[in-house]
Amino acid sequence: MPTTGFTYLRPLTVADLIRDLAEPGAFALAGGTDLVPLRAAGAITPAVLVDVKHVAELRGVETEGDAIRIGAATTLADLGERDGRSLDAILDGAKIVGAAQTRERATLGGNLCRSSPAGDTLCGLLVLDAVAELQSLDGIRHVPVRDFFTGPSRNVKKPSEALVSIRVPVREGGSAYRRFTYRRSMDLAVVGVAAWLSIEDGVCVNAAIAIGAVAPTPRLVPAAAETLVGTTCDDEAIAHACEHVVAASSPIDDVRGTRDHRLRVLRPLTRDTLLLALTRALGSSPP
Numbered sequence: 010m011p012t013t014g015f016t017y018l019r020p021l022t023v024a025d026l027i028r029d030l031a032e033p034g035a036f037a038l039a040g041g042t043d044l045v046p047l048r049a050a051g052a053i054t055p056a057v058l059v060d061v062k063h064v065a066e067l068r069g070v071e072t073e074g075d076a077i078r079i080g081a082a083t084t085l086a087d088l089g090e091r092d093g094r095s096l097d098a099i100l101d102g103a104k105i106v107g108a109a110q111t112r113e114r115a116t117l118g119g120n121l122c123r124s125s126p127a128g129d130t131l132c133g134l135l136v137l138d139a140v141a142e143l144q145s146l147d148g149i150r151h152v153p154v155r156d157f158f159t160g161p162s163r164n165v166k167k168p169s170e171a172l173v174s175i176r177v178p179v180r181e182g183g184s185a186y187r188r189f190t191y192r193r194s195m196d197l198a199v200v201g202v203a204a205w206l207s208i209e210d211g212v213c214v215n216a217a218i219a220i221g222a223v224a225p226t227p228r229l230v231p232a233a234a235e236t237l238v239g240t241t242c243d244d245e246a247i248a249h250a251c252e253h254v255v256a257a258s259s260p261i262d263d264v265r266g267t268r269d270h271r272l273r274v275l276r277p278l279t280r281d282t283l284l285l286a287l288t289r290a291l292g293s294s295p296p
């Protein structure tokens with residue numbers, strides 16, 4: 010257990026938040042569902058904890074032009090209550106993180122900044138082409154989530170940067186995220202897959218597929234998505250996409266599953282996820 014203390018700061022504005030995060034040894038504290046166990050295990054030793062939850066700009070979901078803006082400190086419980094189809098792949102993930110108590114605390118921004126290969130909202134953020142807004146005393150930058158992850162639990166965000174919001178473009182189509190776990194709840198993904206399909210006159214005109222827990226980071230599989238474009242997403246096209254997904258994965262043996270089992274699960278999970286995204290795309294009305 011860590012023996013050193015820390016300073017707790019509770020900014021109310023983004024200006025104060027980024028000033029506080031510039032302090033040496035500062036960590037943003039959102040729901041704390043990752044940070045607190047990491048600190049207890051001695052994996053991190055924050056000198057300053059900067060609570061992001063009381064900054065109004067970091068809370069809530071709203072439509073801004075042609076995108077949906079999600080404040081980084083929006084809890085997964087609040088997110089899960091949203092109606093509408095345009096965030097489906099993200100919401101599918103948000104609704105299954107931990108238990109109800111976890112989701113009341115845990116935030117979307119925390120899931121993204123933790124950058125676990127098995128993070129349940131991350132494949133959805135990838136297929137829906139989300140963009141992270143990072144802010145520090147040096148200014149603002151917008152990083153597509155596809156460029157965010159650099160390794161297991163690593164990303165391009167600097168310690169002094171606050172994740173302020175995540176923007177998801179509003180698009181036609183249907184999306185979905187499914188994961189395989191050994192238990193129904195309170196388990197982390199052994200394998201996760203998200204898909205987004207845009208269908209016009211019964212033909213797929215655009216697609217994205219992402220995989221989680223089977224590579225060092227959650228990642229898109231463009232080759233798999235490309236095989237679906239121009240098809241009706243029939244059995245043969247989906248089988249081809251699944252082959253590309255398996256080829257793009259590099260799972261390891263760990264406490265949650267073996268490499269062999271992950272590879273075996275990946276194909277049917279990809280197929281199920283694509284079929285759910287297709288059903289939603291065919292039934293979808295504009296968001």
Ligand SMILES: Cc1cc2nc3c(=O)[nH]c(=O)nc-3n(C[C@H](O)[C@H](O)[C@H](O)COP(=O)(O)OP(=O)(O)OC[C@H]3O[C@@H](n4cnc5c(N)ncnc54)[C@H](O)[C@@H]3O)c2cc1C
Pocket residue numbers: 036037038039040041042043044045061081082105106107108111114115116117118119120121122123127128129130170171172173195196197198
């Ligand atoms: C019992 C339990 C079950 C869980 N089950 C799952 C699960 O099924 N699936 C899953 O994906 N995860 C799971 N988790 C992990 C965790 O709940 C999620 O990753 C959660 O989304 C983290 O969000 P948080 O708000 O608690 O982040 P925190 O723990 O507060 O922060 C996590 C990291 O992100 C940084 N950070 C947070 N917000 C910001 C910000 N706005 N700007 C800059 N940096 C920031 C923090 O400094 C820290 O490094 C579980 C955790 C527990 C304790």
